[in-house]
Amino acid sequence: MSGAPARPGHRTLPGSVTAAPGRTAVRRSLDPRTAVAVLLAASITVMAPGGMWFVPATLAAGVLLALSERAWKRAIGLPAAAAAVAYLLPLAAPWPLLGLMGVMGEFTLRLVAVGGIAAHLIRTIPPTRFTAALRAMRVPEAFTVSGAVMLRFVPTIVAEARAVRDAMRLRGLGGATGMLRHPLLSIEYFTVPLIASSLRSAEDLSASALLRGLGSQPWPTTMHPPRFGRADAVAVLAVALLTAATLWWRSTR
Structure with missing residues (x-):
């Protein structure tokens, strides 16, 4: 079976699927x-x-x-x-x-x-798909930008909070015992680094959003336009069945 030559230093795992050049694998x-x-x-x-x-x-x-x-x-x-x-x-x-x-x-x-x-x-x-879907729905730009920033910012804050917690544990300041002994100091040691890292992350995300054309006019072209599929039909059917079951259960009580 012929294929593209492997790049130097590039390894392909057994059973993995390599996308063709110029194509991006999209998760269904x-x-x-x-x-x-x-x-x-x-x-x-x-x-x-x-x-x-x-x-x-x-x-x-x-x-x-x-x-x-x-x-x-x-x-x-x-x-x-x-x-x-x-x-x-x-x-x-x-x-x-x-x-x-x-x-x-x-x-x-x-x-x-x-x-x-x-x-x-x-x-x-991903935020890119979410933004493309909101643009396809003709949602105002204020809601589109806010939703995209939220999807990128929340995982970043969670990762920063875990990093701060691990740093506190290495210094013997974390855990339930440290919180009970010094509650105010524990809150201070946790919130101050988290706020500082959040501000830095917000600046990086803002710069990344500007580079990606978020908020620009005209709107950038989407490589993978949103499409409804079988998963959406199954989800709508499941929600309809759950709603009908709830209404029936409520009427019988």
Whole structure:
């Protein structure tokens, strides 16, 4: 079988697929427009009055999306976190002094349900595809730029927070023991480096966005225009079935 000659110092792993010159391998996933629509629908429905009825369906959607990308930890962690919060809510309800805790727990349960869908969007949709989809929907530039910056900034902040935490542990300042002994100093040692690194990362991301033509007129050409596929049809069908099951369950109670 003939192919392109290997470059010096370049190794090809067994079983790997090498893209042809000038082509980029595109990971098949939901169209960004479908993912954004599902996220907005779940957020509006769950956060509305009476939205607790739709929390199980939203959790199921988040678990299905996690299974589709083989994120096993998230697929197990979402129902586990929701079950823990749902178990604590009835214990806090009979006590008037714990009413505030019960309200916070209810909203935490809703955020956990929506967070599963948001995590799938962040992990599977690159900012370039997300920006191209918003432009295809004729979304105003202010929302397009904000969404693209958010998708790039959140993973950067998470990585910086982990780096600061590891540095604190190396100096014996991290962990639950250090937090209990010196809570104010621990918060200071964590937040000050994180804020400084976040500012540097924000400047780098702004420069990268300008170089990529974000916010320019006319809009840059997209190499891979967004297209709806079978995964989007399956996602819409699954959401419709979960919604119908929730409405039926609510009518029978």
